[in-house]
Amino acid sequence: MDSMVYDVAIVGLGPAGSTLARMLNKDVKVIAFDKKNDRDDSFKKPCGGLLAPDAQKNFAMFGMTLPKDILVDPQIFSVKTIDLKTGILRHYQRPYVNMDRHRFDLWLKSLIPENVEVHDSVTCSSVVKAGNVYEITVTENKVKNIYRAKYIVGADGANSLVRRSLFPNHKIDTYTSVQQWFHDRHSRPFYACIFDEELTDCYAWGLSKNEYFIFGGAYPVRNSRERFEKMKEKLRDYGFILDNPVKTEACMVLSPSSPRQLCPGDGHCMMIGEAAGFISPSSLEGLSYAFESAYKLSRLFNERK
Incomplete structure (x- = not known):
């Protein structure tokens, strides 16, 4: 050695x-x-x-295909986008691969x-x-x-x-990403992007994955967990069921400003x-x-x- x-x-x-x-x-x-x-x-x-379209293009360039045991249910092709400040909700087509x-x-x-x-x-x-x-x-x-x-x-x-x-x-500018897993009790699966400039200038996400629902977001490092919990409370008015998390995860995420x-x-x-x-x-x-x-x-x- x-x-x-x-x-x-x-x-x-x-x-x-x-x-x-x-x-x-x-x-x-x-x-x-x-x-x-x-x-x-x-x-x-x-x-x-989620495997986004840009990453899917790389797989096409490499001539690679995903094995089926990597995929999870459901495969969702629209994004529920919510602006908590204005209350505006829209659905957009987006071909992600759920894995x-x-x-x-x-x-x-x-x-x-x-x-x-x-x-x-x-x-x-x-x-x-x-x-x-x-x-x-x-x-x-x-x-x-x-x-x-x-x-x-x-x-x-x-x-x-x-x-x-x-x-x-x-x-490099950084955020703290906080994410929790819940047993999914929503009436139908969905993928959501959530914006709230009061809590973060980045965004949060919600995603059905097999029998679970994941909610997470990227927040300024200071008071990140507090911001995360406040957003969870706001989302109850939009039908999100975010009680009794199975596990909580956190990590650093970069967001270069230039x-x-x-x-x-x-x-x-x-x-x-x-x-x-x-x-x-x-x-x-x-x-x-x-x-x-x-x-x-x-x-x-x-x-x-």
């Missing part, structure tokens, strides 16, 4: 990291680290789990070829530049190990360790997906940016002389 130096180390195997690992040429010596595994107690990214996000991520990981050395259930604790290589310290099986690589790719999401370690002064806030990397460190700030600041859709940034970076590696 002390003498091995990899060509590329990928930190994070969400959609961006898994896509890059899958598309790199086999002559590139790659190691990849990920928190997830296929056990019930695995880390799961808090996410509504299980964790199974989706695991499926993308399963497509990574065997020549890539994948380490699951790993926690990365530090990333430092040491001469001409990067040293990644990880904890796996309760043991700390250090791996070295000529290039490092941060694909580790909004709260990226790679970005914080190697670009500590780079700031291109200058993006962090694509520098030198031998590259950032892709939301770790780089590649996410829609209006819809918070990030899958299409994850696929696109990974694809373009793979071309740079594969076409190098």
